[in-house]
Amino acid sequence: MEGTSIHEYDVIVIGGGGAGLYCALEAGRKAKTAVLSKLYPIRSHTGAAQGGIGAALGNVEEDRPEWHAFDTVKGGDYLTDQRAALILAEEAVKAVYHLENIGLPFNRTPDGRIDQRRFGGHTRNFGEAPVRRACYAADRTGHMILQTLFQQCVKQDVVFFDEFFLLDVFIDRGRCSGLAALELATGKVHFFRAKAVLLATGGFGRMFRITSNAHANTGDGPAVLARRGLPLEDMEFFQFHPTGMRGLGILITEAVRGEGGILKNRKGERFMEKYAPTLLDLAPRDLISRAMLTEIKEGRGIKADRSADDFLLLDATGLGRETIAAKIPEISEFCRTYLGLDPAEEPIPVQPTAHYAMGGIPTDEHGRVLSDEKGTTVEGLYAAGECACVSVHGANRLGTNSLVDLVVFGRRAGLAIADSIAQADFPSFPKGATEAVLEKLTRLRAAKPGPSPEGIRDRLQEVMMQKVGIYRKGKDMEEAVGEIADLRNQYRWVGLRDRGQAFNTELLDILELGNLLDLAYVTASCALQRRESRGAHAREDYPERDDPNWLRHSLAWLKEQRVVIGSKPVDISLWPPKPRRY
Amino acid sequence: MKIILEIRRFNPEKDRDPSWQKFELDALPNDRLLDVLLHVSRVLDPTLGLRKSCGHGICGSDAMVINGKERLACKTLIKDVAEREAAAIRIEPLKTVPVEKDLMVDQSPFFAHYRKIKPYFSNPEPVAGKERLQTPAERSRIDDATKCILCAACYSACPVRQEKNAAFVGPAAIVQAARFNEDSRDRGFADRLPALDDPDGVWPCESRFECTRVCPRGIKVTWLINLTKKRIGEYRKSRQEEKPDPK
Numbered sequence: 001m002e003g004t005s006i007h008e009y010d011v012i013v014i015g016g017g018g019a020g021l022y023c024a025l026e027a028g029r030k031a032k033t034a035v036l037s038k039l040y041p042i043r044s045h046t047g048a049a050q051g052g053i054g055a056a057l058g059n060v061e062e063d064r065p066e067w068h069a070f071d072t073v074k075g076g077d078y079l080t081d082q083r084a085a086l087i088l089a090e091e092a093v094k095a096v097y098h099l100e101n102i103g104l105p106f107n108r109t110p111d112g113r114i115d116q117r118r119f120g121g122h123t124r125n126f127g128e129a130p131v132r133r134a135c136y137a138a139d140r141t142g143h144m145i146l147q148t149l150f151q152q153c154v155k156q157d158v159v160f161f162d163e164f165f166l167l168d169v170f171i172d173r174g175r176c177s178g179l180a181a182l183e184l185a186t187g188k189v190h191f192f193r194a195k196a197v198l199l200a201t202g203g204f205g206r207m208f209r210i211t212s213n214a215h216a217n218t219g220d221g222p223a224v225l226a227r228r229g230l231p232l233e234d235m236e237f238f239q240f241h242p243t244g245m246r247g248l249g250i251l252i253t254e255a256v257r258g259e260g261g262i263l264k265n266r267k268g269e270r271f272m273e274k275y276a277p278t279l280l281d282l283a284p285r286d287l288i289s290r291a292m293l294t295e296i297k298e299g300r301g302i303k304a305d306r307s308a309d310d311f312l313l314l315d316a317t318g319l320g321r322e323t324i325a326a327k328i329p330e331i332s333e334f335c336r337t338y339l340g341l342d343p344a345e346e347p348i349p350v351q352p353t354a355h356y357a358m359g360g361i362p363t364d365e366h367g368r369v370l371s372d373e374k375g376t377t378v379e380g381l382y383a384a385g386e387c388a389c390v391s392v393h394g395a396n397r398l399g400t401n402s403l404v405d406l407v408v409f410g411r412r413a414g415l416a417i418a419d420s421i422a423q424a425d426f427p428s429f430p431k432g433a434t435e436a437v438l439e440k441l442t443r444l445r446a447a448k449p450g451p452s453p454e455g456i457r458d459r460l461q462e463v464m465m466q467k468v469g470i471y472r473k474g475k476d477m478e479e480a481v482g483e484i485a486d487l488r489n490q491y492r493w494v495g496l497r498d499r500g501q502a503f504n505t506e507l508l509d510i511l512e513l514g515n516l517l518d519l520a521y522v523t524a525s526c527a528l529q530r531r532e533s534r535g536a537h538a539r540e541d542y543p544e545r546d547d548p549n550w551l552r553h554s555l556a557w558l559k560e561q562r563v564v565i566g567s568k569p570v571d572i573s574l575w576p577p578k579p580r581r582y
Numbered sequence: 583m584k585i586i587l588e589i590r591r592f593n594p595e596k597d598r599d600p601s602w603q604k605f606e607l608d609a610l611p612n613d614r615l616l617d618v619l620l621h622v623s624r625v626l627d628p629t630l631g632l633r634k635s636c637g638h639g640i641c642g643s644d645a646m647v648i649n650g651k652e653r654l655a656c657k658t659l660i661k662d663v664a665e666r667e668a669a670a671i672r673i674e675p676l677k678t679v680p681v682e683k684d685l686m687v688d689q690s691p692f693f694a695h696y697r698k699i700k701p702y703f704s705n706p707e708p709v710a711g712k713e714r715l716q717t718p719a720e721r722s723r724i725d726d727a728t729k730c731i732l733c734a735a736c737y738s739a740c741p742v743r744q745e746k747n748a749a750f751v752g753p754a755a756i757v758q759a760a761r762f763n764e765d766s767r768d769r770g771f772a773d774r775l776p777a778l779d780d781p782d783g784v785w786p787c788e789s790r791f792e793c794t795r796v797c798p799r800g801i802k803v804t805w806l807i808n809l810t811k812k813r814i815g816e817y818r819k820s821r822q823e824e825k826p827d828p829k
Binding site: 039040042043044047048097100101102103105106107108109110111113114137138140143144147148151152154155185214215216248250330333334337338452453496497498500502503505509 | 625768
């Protein structure tokens, strides 16, 4: 095939963030491994995580993994698979020590151990009071994790293909045989044959207008699998982080509240007293985001105009300059750069920002991708990190647990892959698969410029923000599903204006938009289907959680013009579901 | 307000020489320059090549030369670089590295230099207990260096690299070395030494402070380079005391 290359690796990891790199380190010890990343790997969005990584080390006060697991289950509004949550909490401890041992510069206690601080929804003794569980490196914990893992990859000489964009994954009769990727530098398509493929492509918050997510967070892995006929799990659950910087959506870490910051309305009231009398400003994110919207709707936002762009204040002035400098210096810098304010002097204007996908590619506890409600695995195909759904986050993720998820399940997937590939052989590509990839790309490259991709993206982000946001209504979501279907139709006529081969960023942008459209379509369809309120999915027309009918995971299949939704049971073997109060 | 972007364009696929292209557009004083550039590349001229990702100064994708100074486009507000109506903002790719397309540069020389100094934690001693202990004071000694996001702004701004010696490993690599050399838990200094104590290692640095001036993370880069020079001197001295020079 002219203009293409074929490579062969035991293991291909897609995505150079925390989950991908951790997997590559583990798998790379036993197998010929390469990491493909559409960015330079050190640019991945793991680096933007701020506040901490939760682990019951008990370094500053008593703590236990069972408490962490329970908080995770309750935080997820009982949609969390409970034994998976226990694995998460138990292995978090080991993972944090391992990260320290390979150099991660955690903040320290006076006696030199890893310091820990409070974070939303993390409690002592099954909900009694906040506990210090988040291990942190100032407010750049994700940056340090990403740097540390990348450094170890350099040490271990892991092979990287930088700026390779995932086009397709080849699956035939329940087995993955490899993938196709576009090399940004040349515009060439590369095919990779592999015994195992791990998807660690991160989140897809860019389907919303106001988001903390990077431009790169377009859900490439889940979108490709959805188009390949695999289901996605719990896509209706998308977390809005309460404290995004007003208008920009840039994340202001929960650690600001963990260190003592307080949310206030226009009357200067600490409004969380009404909504979560025990945990107050350290209640889980779904609850605080809803409380903020309620304050705004009832006219107590700062502008008091009840509008979508009204906001509230995060007051960190009580922390003192020294604590701000030592514990949340990045936040201080963001505020100076983008808002021209000093958080030691003035409160920070905040509004909820689309932050994290609880749903994604269904996997088991070893990162193996599942193809149906019965738990059938796809041989040789794995997923980990935000793009995956184990599910440890259920209907709402707790703060710090995204980083825990990356390192625990990135590592577990790496170990599972290393164990499995010794006896595996190289499968061959399904007939016609490579030609189909090339054909599709040739078609896109030859198409005349049609509708503006920018217009489609703007409309998509607006629709998702307005109609599939924090509070949802059946009628709105019906409209959203219709509008997204329409946008997907328009997208079929999009063409390229840049006809160059090398570094064609327009091509990348358009491919990413296609992924966002498909995932938004699934998200809106799942949200419309679930007629209850649970965790981050809050319906005004069905305001209560409905366990008898809806205590189940959704599994959604994208079929060209419609989404078919099935379900699978939730593991509730450890803690029976209870009403969720904080 | 009205602004004029003057962007240095170069596409090796079709251009023989770089040229300047002007875009006149409206922007708000508080807009991020990155957002304005994305408007250009997504609406006005999709052939414009630039990199971006996080959009708030932590991923290091969008370092470029803005009005003569290396900065991150996402951490630069219009009002920071356009003081008055219809002001021109000149935007160029980073220097001392090959241009791939417009504002995109080949980062491989930068990362090759980074890798050369062995930028990773190294300590073969087994860990006694769970974590290696480190006092808050020891931890704070490496804080500044750990902020580095490898954006290559310093690498571009370095006058030694620009004028004299493109083989100089450059400021960022030395910052990475210092991040580990100064870590009380690390034992890898001797492994890093050959790349640092080398004619293209720390020694070409003339302490001209351009790296410190442009660092979007506010790292005291030159200070860390000088600290590294000092550590090399101390190490040499300690070796001589251990093992007297046969000459």
